[in-house]
Amino acid sequence: MPKEPRPYHMHNPEGMYFVTCTVVFWLDVFIRAKYKEVFVESLKFCCQHKGLQVHAWCLMTSHAHLILSAKDPETTNLAGVLRDFKKYTAQQIIREIESTLLESRRDWLLDKFEFAAKSNSRNTTYQFWQQNNHALELTSNNFMDQKLQYIHENSVKEGWVEEPEHYLYSSARDYAGLNGLVPITFIE
Template structure:
């Protein structure tokens, strides 16, 4: 029996992918500075130590958009990097919620606990939704569309008037300013 590839999977090791992953139930977790910083630090760690290339990114309150590729596709697996990024950020944010001064502590932990109870792969909590909604970018038109979509997200939410004013996005880099994450620019 031949297995059908899963939709939105990272099949081409040399591909450039638009990836979105979301907090369970689209919970607005990234409204706290400490959680945003933790995600940025983790993304930077994966760039420096795991062979992740980030071409564009934007952290929203309940999800993240990335355009990524593997620095050395023959040596690293992009799916493994994303798995590790999600696993680490989930454990660190949950630990911060448990031990910090999060005002929504019980409510958030209850939601994460319930999500885990619905998924046999989890034991106590589930922070991220399982899928990564990965789409390989195969044309310049598709690349431009996704790049614009990522950078316009905070503008559409009304957080900033121009994309480059949102700190948690690569729009800053694409406008000539230094952002929080090293970017491999798309041609």
């Protein structure tokens, strides 16, 4: 009898997935420009060098929503790229938090990351991201459209902007014909 795929995992190498990367305890980390920059530059690197295709994204204060796929499913392990992305961004952001005197929440944040790591045997000192990405394969146009709209409306629902394309840290800009921060492979 074939083994059932685990829910919320990237089991189809050719699939397109909606994922959410969430900071432990939903901590509002991405309120500082430097941390946002680490996220964006790392995402761009994965697109340029690791075979990642980003179809949509939006960075919020405590999490990010993305629609992703592999450029070449034969050579790119999408789950592996996402794992490496999260590991690298966690290390870089924690390094930034530790090294800057301008982070007023430094001790508090590091304490929370240390506490989260204690309940996870995979971590030694700190845990930045929650382990689960809640990956959902987009198997229909309707589901894809729903998730694309959801991602792009996040900043509007938060009251940060009146129109999705006005939010800098989102692919809504690209879909509106403006220059975005991350290379996008449009959903047709």
